[in-house]
Amino acid sequence: MEIIKTNVAIIGSGPAGLLLGQLLYKAGIDHIIIEQRSAEYVASRIRAGILEQVSVDLLKQAGVVQNLNQKGLPHSGIEILTNGQKHRVDLSALTNGKQVTVYGQTEVTKDLMQAREQANLTSFYESNNVQVFDFYEKPKVTFESQGKTYQVECDFIAGCDGYHGVCRASIPQDKIKTFEKVYPFGWLGVLADVPPVADELIYVQSERGFALCSMRSETRSRYYLQVPLTDKVENWSDEKFWEELKNRLDPESREHLVTGASIEKSIAPLRSFVTEPMRFGKLFLAGDAAHIVPPTGAKGLNLAASDIAYLSSALIEYYKNGSEQGIQEYSEKCLKRVWKAERFSWWMTHLLHRFENESEFDHKIKQAELSYILGSIAGQTTLAENYVGLPYEIKPFGNFKQAS
Ligand code: APR
């Protein structure tokens, strides 16, 4: 067995693990990443694509914004289509000039992987049988990679291994509490090399169910349809997808919609999930390992980024001046922001989707709520300030720009 000694063992090479690695590297803190999948698999996963300003700032801090600056599309508003009519929510006007950036999570992942490669940092891809031990005392990680068995001795373990990871699963039952809500539908997503139907995202509430018109670039679009959980992707030909999307759109958008062959098509279930706390001795959970949001509010990646802002700051503080304050406060600080994003994502999901068992009364109330939100500056402001991202509670870094 080969022994590796390092400061921080990061489990998982998704955006959370990669971003943490890059920020630790910038601060001169030794770490390794252990990932069960191949690098190619990680770099090709298709996920969401909206970055809050604070997430962009953090990527800047990590020194990986070259492509983002070139290809990211700043958006200052979104459209909400209800009752066949589009309403623009002017995010910037309602939030003192804040905006979001359309940039695929796949691209964020690739940029971070490339920066990691350039800096010659250690990552073990295709690792098997990853196990974490003794995280209340002297943390250890064991794993197998390319026929060798390793034991990592470290100060801290960062559990950035997603919803199905090993870190959360290794925590004793009496030390952890989880909160969950599963929704009775999924999102069927299609990626296609066609120009987006409009300049801004359109969130569609219709009698036939929710739809979302998003994009990755001026020539690549990402569309979603609410579908029953029982639906199979094989039952959705491209033709059927486009036809159903058109059925949920307004006449103008229907006319502008450019259809084409799909590059990717998949169904994702919707879930809200939170783990409390997010630190167990010297093991931290971050990103999807600790919480899941339904994608309606575009918060998944951004929450992973804010966890990493707090975690990297806590670790940097610890290694620079021996202070454990950030470590002690990590869980509480993250969870405050997490629950607010959970609330927003749940609310957007509830408001815009069609629920099968909804009574007519509940449906009418929802329509009235949407009509109120869109017809009131106060209502639109509450949506906008959540959508662009709530500010961090503290400045996670000395030179880190706060959201407000
Ligand atoms: N050992 C090592 N790696 C593991 C293990 C394990 N036992 N289990 C899972 N992993 C890896 C996965 O293969 C994946 O690459 O951990 C990584 C977790 O990455 P993500 O699932 O992308 O999670 P995270 O980095 O927290 O990113 C959050 O992803 O799902 C979206 O909406 C979410 O945008 C958010 C973002």
Ligand code: PHB
């Ligand atoms: C996406 O582009 O994939 C996307 C955008 C906004 C969301 C969810 C997904 O709310």
